[in-house]
Amino acid sequence: MLIFPHYRPVGVRRMAFSVTKYVAIGSLCAIVFLGGFALWSVCVTLSGAVIAWGHVALMGHNHAVQHPTGGQVADLWVKEGDIVQMGAPLLRLDGHAQNVQLDLTEGHLFEIMARRARLVAERDDRLSIEFDQVLKTTAAADPEVRRMLQGQVQLFKTHLAYRRQTEKNCKIKQSKLPCKLRV
Numbered sequence: 101m102l103i104f105p106h107y108r109p110v111g112v113r114r115m116a117f118s119v120t121k122y123v124a125i126g127s128l129c130a131i132v133f134l135g136g137f138a139l140w141s142v143c144v145t146l147s148g149a150v151i152a153w154g155h156v157a158l159m160g161h162n163h164a165v166q167h168p169t170g171g172q173v174a175d176l177w178v179k180e181g182d183i184v185q186m187g188a189p190l191l192r193l194d195g196h197a198q199n200v201q202l203d204l205t206e207g208h209l210f211e212i213m214a215r216r217a218r219l220v221a222e223r224d225d226r227l228s229i230e231f232d233q234v235l236k237t238t239a240a241a242d243p244e245v246r247r248m249l250q251g252q253v254q255l256f257k258t259h260l261a262y263r264r265q266t267e268k269n270c271k272i273k274q275s276k277l278p279c280k281l282r283v
Contacts, residue, residue, distance in 0.1 A: 210235060210245050218252045222259055229256050 174194040178184055213235055221229045231239075231249060239246040 207244070210238060211248060214249055214252045218256050221256060227260070229253060 172194045173191050175192040176190075177192075178190050184190065213232055217229050217231045217235070229252065235245065235249060239249050
């Protein structure tokens with residue numbers, strides 16, 4: 101509904117240029133491009149990579165190769181510029197620190213196993229300790245483990261003597277109770 105239907109400014113013509121047509125063409129091109137790209141990405145498979153021979157060289161200085169947990173290189177079997185096969189050993193690391201840690205851990209394990217055997221024997225009110233076969237074979241070869249087992253046996257004998265003395269004292273006290281209190 102026009103308020104001034106007959107009013108038309110002088111010198112102004114109707115606009116003949118429309119943007120709608122260009123927006124529609126641009127949108128159609130974008131849809132066709134994105135659809136074509138999506139169709140291409142689904143249909144085409146990338147089956148490999150380009151493999152080329154090359155030479156890897158550091159610019160400037162060499163980098164040190166280090167074991168992740170530390171240690172020192174014991175033997176170095178290659179020198180700079182040598183050609184090596186894939187999987188070939190290049191060096192051997194010194195495992196002294198790991199061997200020391202293993203010995204400490206084994207010592208703790210044997211101590212816990214011996215203590216467990218003693219405590220089980222005390223709990224079950226046995227007259228002797230039954231050590232694990234691994235402890236027996238290790239004690240035959242290692243004097244420290246042998247001393248540890250002897251220490252556990254001595255502790256067991258001390259506890260056994262204490263228990264027996266305590267039981268004996270309880271029986272004496274029980275026998276001294278008046279006859280009317282005995283059941």
